[in-house]
C-alpha cells in the first residue's frame with residue numbers, strides 16, 4: 001500500500017497548527033510537517049511536542065470501541081448502537097416532556113464545529129438552553145468582557161499582527177509553554193526590536209524573554225492594569241484622538257484609576273512602582289501594541305473585569321482596528337472559539353445571537369421549525385449546583401471531563417452521583433465516565449472530519465486520516481442519530497438528517513452570519529482556512545476587527561472603569577499561602593490524550609509544586625520531598641520543587657493531575673467562571689506513605705472501565 | 711564543501727522539548743537530542759555537533775563512523791561492535807549504547823529525511839527556530855546581517871545619534 005499524506009489540524013491547542021498524518025491503509029505510521037502550505041498559523045509547519053506526538057493517543061489500548069450501559073456505578077455491559085441510541089433518545093424525551101430544564105448538555109471545545117452546532121440544536125429543540133462547554137472554565141470572561149468593550153468576544157487580530165507589533169504585553173499567559181508555536185511570533189517581533197512586557201505571578205519560560213517583567217501576586221490584576229492606565233493617563237501618553245472619536249466612558253476611567261498611583265499599586269501587587277511606570281510608558285509609546293492573555297487573567301472572580309480593563313488599556317492607546325495591534329486572548333483548545341461561535345453556550349444562538357432577543361428567536365424558530373425557550377440556561381458550574389437542588393436530573397456530556405477540569409472537583413463528583421441519567425460520549429475512559437449510565441464511543445479528531453476554528457478566528461477543515469477503532473463513530477453522526485430518534489426526523493434545517501459533516505456546515509452557513517461564506521467547499525480547497533467574519537462566499541475573510549467601528553450598538557468602544565477586587569479567598573493564619581495553578585508544555589488539560597502518549601509521559605511524568613526557597617526552608621521542604629497542600633475544599637499530595645520562579649507566599653501546582661480538588665469554585669458574577677487561579681492554602685511536608693494514602697482518594701486520571709458480561 | 715548542520719541558538723530555546731519528541735519518533739523511540747534546564751530557567755538543547763575533526767570517527771576501530779555527503783557523522787550499524795570508544799572520546803557525551811541492537815546510537819541528522827529533501831525532524835519542528843538546519847557559514851552570515859540591521863534600527867530611533875557615523 002502506498003503511503004498517503006492527509007492534512008489535519010492538531011487536535012490540541014488553539015494555535016490550530018496544520019500537519020500531515022502519514023497513513024498506510026488507514027493506519028497512521030507517522031507525521032509530516034506542513035512546510036508546503038503558505039499562510040497557516042504554524043509558519044513552516046512548526047509543531048510543539050504535543051503536535052509531534054499526535055498519533056500516540058489514537059493508538060491507545062483502552063480506546064472505547066463499543067457503546068456501554070451501566071449495570072451499577074462504574075460497571076458496564078456492551079450494547080449495540082441501536083439499543084444505545086434508543087435508550088438515550090427515550091430518556092431525553094421523557095425529561096423534556098416533563099420539564100426540558102431538567103436536562104443539561106455539554107458541548108466540547110475538543111471536537112469540531114459541526115457536533116457543537118448539533119448538540120446545542122438538540123438541546124434547544126428539546127426546549128432548554130441548558131448547554132455550555134469548558135470555555136466556561138477558561139475564556140468565558142474573554143467572551144463576556146470583550147463583548148462589552150468592543151462588541152464581539154473574540155481575538156481582534158491574528159498572529160501576523162503579533163509578529164508586526166512593536167510592543168507585546170503578555171499577562172497571565174505563559175505563552176512559551178501553553179502556545180509554543182504561537183510564541184514564535186513574539187520572538188520574531190522581538191528580533192525586529194519589539195519590546196516584550198510580561199506580567200505573571202510566576203517567573204515563567206515566557207518571562208525569560210521579557211524586557212520588563214512584572215511579578216504580581218495572584219489575583220491582583222485589576223490593581224496592576226489600573227496602575228498602568230493611571231500612568232498612561234497622568235503622563236498624557238494615550239491616543240486622545242482615538243479616545244475622542246471611537247471610545248465612550250473615558251471620564252469615568254480617569255476617575256476610577258485616580259487612586260491607583262504606582263506606589264499604591266506596588267502595595268497591592270508587590271510590583272515595584274518604577275517598573276509599573278516603565279511598563280506603562282513602554283506600552284503606550286511603542287506605536288503598535290498587542291495584548292495577549294490566557295487563564296492567568298481569566299480564571300478569577302473578577303475575570304470579566306480583568307478582560308474589560310485590558311480592552312480599555314488597548315483602546316486608550318489607540319491599539320485597535322489596525323495592523324500590528326489588538327487584543328489576543330489565547331485559546332487553550334483547538335476549537336474553543338468554534339464551540340463558542342456555534343453557541344454551545346446557554347445565552348446565545350449560533351453567531352452570538354441572544355436567546356433573549358425575540359427577533360433572533362423568531363428566526364431560529366422558523367429555521368428549526370419548533371418553539372424555542374427564551375430564558376438563558378445554566379452554565380457548567382451552575383448546573384452542578386442545580387443537581388444539588390434537584391432541578392437538573394440528566395447530563396449529556398460530549399467530550400468533556402468535569403471531574404478533573406472543574407473547580408472544587410469533590411463537589412462535582414458528589415453532584416454527578418446524584419444524577420438520574422448521564423450520557424458520556426468520549427474516545428477513552430475518563431474519571432467522569434465512572435458515573436455514566438450510557439457511554440458512547442466517539443471517533444477521535446484525526447479519525448473524523450469537520451471544521452475547526454482556532455484562536456485567530458481562522459476556520460480550517462481537518463480531513464479524516466485514520467480509521468476509528470471498533471464501532472467508534474464520529475460525533476456528528478451520533479448526535480444526528482440521537483436527534484432523529486428523539487423525533488426530529490425532518491429534512492433540511494428542521495431535522496437531524498445529515499449524510500456527512502459538510503451537510504451540517506452548510507446549515508451553519510445559513511444561520512450564522514459570521515460563517516456565511518465559510519462553505520465546506522472553500523475550506524477543503526484552501527488549507528490555510530478563512531478568518532471569520534466572512535459574510536459571503538466571495539469574501540476573503542477578515543484579518544483584524546474594528547477597522548472603522550466597533551460592534552457595540554453605538555459603534556464605540558465602551559471603556560471600563562473598575563475598582564479593585566482581589567481573590568475572594570485570601571491567605572489567613574489557618575491557610576497562609578496563595579495557591580495558583582499552571583500547566584506543562586507537554587501535558588494537556590485532563591490528560592485524556594497526553595496521558596496516553598508515551599513520548600510525553602516519559603518527559604512530563606508527574607506534577608511538581610513550586611515553592612519559594614525561603615518558604616521551603618521554613619517548612620523544611622527540599623526539592624522532590626512529598627508535601628501535602630490543603631485548602632478548605634480538599635487535600636492534594638505532590639512533590640515539591642523549590643524555585644525562585646514563584647514569589648514568597650505563593651504555591652503553584654500544575655492542574656492536569658486532578659489538582660482541582662483544591663481550587664475554589666467561587667464564580668465571577670458575570671462570566672460565571674470559577675476562581676481556579678487563586679485561593680488560600682496551607683502546606684506541610686509528609687512521608688511517602690502518607691502521600692500514597694492521600695493519592696488513593698484522588699480521582700484516577702486514567703481509570704479502567706469495568707465491562708462485565710450481560 | 712559546504713557543511714550543513716544544526717545551529718543551536720541558545721537564546722531562543724523555550725525548553726518545549728518538541729525536538730526530543732520529534733527525534734524519538736523518527737528514531738524508533740531513541741532521542742538523540744536533549745534539552746537541559748539551567749539556573750531554573752535557561753534552557754539549552756544539545757545534539758551531536760558533527761565535529762570537523764571528530765574524535766569519535768578517529769577512534770572507531772572498525773570504521774563504523776564515517777562522514778556522509780552533507781558532512782554528517784554517521785554510524786554504520788553493521789560495522790559497529792559497541793565498544794563504547796566513540797562515546798568515551800566525544801567531549802559532549804553524545805554516542806549512547808543502544809542495548810537492544812547492541813551497538814552505539816547517535817544523531818544522524820535524520821539521514822532518511824535528508825534523502826527526501828527534508829530537514830532533520832528537530833530543526834523542522836522547533837517552534838522558535840532555536841534549531842536551524844543549514845550551511846554553517848551561511849547561517850553565520852545571516853546572523854551578522856541581522857545584527858547590523860538591528861544596530862542601524864536602534865541608531866535611527868535614538869535621536870541623538872547621527873547615522874553619518876555608522
Ligand code: SF4
Pocket residue numbers: 010011012013014015016017042046047048049050051052179180181182334
Ligand atoms: S502549538 Fe498547539 S496546535 Fe500547535 S502543535 Fe502544539 S498543541 Fe498543536
Ligand code: SF4
Pocket residue numbers: 722723724725726727728729730745755832835836837838839840841
Ligand atoms: S524544539 Fe527548539 S525550543 Fe523546543 S526544546 Fe528543542 S531547541 Fe528548544
Ligand code: SF4
Pocket residue numbers: 757758759760761764765766767783799800801802803804805816
Ligand atoms: S559524536 Fe561527539 S565527537 Fe562525534 S561528531 Fe558528534 S559531537 Fe563530535
